[in-house]
Amino acid sequence: MLCNDEMRKGILSRLHGYRFEHTLGCERAAKFLAGRYGGDAEKCAFAAVLHDMTKQLSKEEQLNLCEKYGIIPCNVEKNEPKMLHGKTAAALALDEYGAPQDVADAIACHTTGKAKMTLLDKILYLADYIEDTRDFPGVEKARELAEQDIDRALLYCFDQTLIELIGRGKLIHSDTIAAYNDLVGQGVCWRDA
Ligand code: FE
Ligand code: FE
Numbered sequence: 001m002l003c004n005d006e007m008r009k010g011i012l013s014r015l016h017g018y019r020f021e022h023t024l025g026c027e028r029a030a031k032f033l034a035g036r037y038g039g040d041a042e043k044c045a046f047a048a049v050l051h052d053m054t055k056q057l058s059k060e061e062q063l064n065l066c067e068k069y070g071i072i073p074c075n076v077e078k079n080e081p082k083m084l085h086g087k088t089a090a091a092l093a094l095d096e097y098g099a100p101q102d103v104a105d106a107i108a109c110h111t112t113g114k115a116k117m118t119l120l121d122k123i124l125y126l127a128d129y130i131e132d133t134r135d136f137p138g139v140e141k142a143r144e145l146a147e148q149d150i151d152r153a154l155l156y157c158f159d160q161t162l163i164e165l166i167g168r169g170k171l172i173h174s175d176t177i178a179a180y181n182d183l184v185g186q187g188v189c190w191r192d193a
Pocket of ligand 2: 022051
C-alpha cells in the first residue's frame with residue numbers, strides 16, 4: 001500500500017482551510033478520472049493528497065526547499081515562486097512519503113503541465129482543475145470534456161490558463177507552452193467540429 005489511512009491523515013493535517021477542502025476534492029476527482037480512463041486509482045489518489053502540500057509556504061521556504069533538493073528555478077519560477085510548489089511537493093513526496101517516481105513526476109508538473117504527459121500526470125492536472133470546489137468561468141466546460149476525452153479536456157485547461165495569464169499580463173512557463181504544443185501537434189482539438 002502506498003498510503004495507509006494514518007499517512008493520509010498526517011498529510012491532510014498539514015493543510016488548512018480551503019487547501020484542505022480542495023485537496024479532498026482533488027482526491028475524489030482523481031479517483032473518478034482513474035476509473036474513467038483506466039488509471040491507477042491508488043497512485044492517482046496519493047498524488048492528489050500530496051500535490052499542494054507546500055503551496056502555503058513562503059517564498060523563502062519555497063526557495064530553501066529548492067536549495068535542499070537541487071531544484072533550479074527558471075526565470076519564470078524566480079518571478080513567481082509559488083509556481084515551485086509542484087516541484088517542492090514532489091521532492092517531499094519522494095523524500096518523506098516514499099512516493100513512487102511516477103507519482104512524484106505527476107505532482108511536479110501539476111501546476112504547469114509539460115510535453116509528453118503520462119496518464120497519471122494528466123489525471124492529476126485535470127483533477128486539480130475540475131474538482132468540486134472549483135468555481136471559475138469555464139470549469140463546467142472542463143468538467144463536461146473530462147467525462148468525454150481526457151486530452152481534449154486537458155487542452156481546454158491549457159487554453160484557458162494561457163488566455164487567463166495573457167489577460168493578466170503574467171509570465172508563461174515554457175512547460176505550459178510545451179504542453180499546449182504537444183497536444184495541438186497531436187491533432188487534439190476541444191472545439192466541436
Ligand atoms: Fe497546486
Ligand atoms: Fe491544487
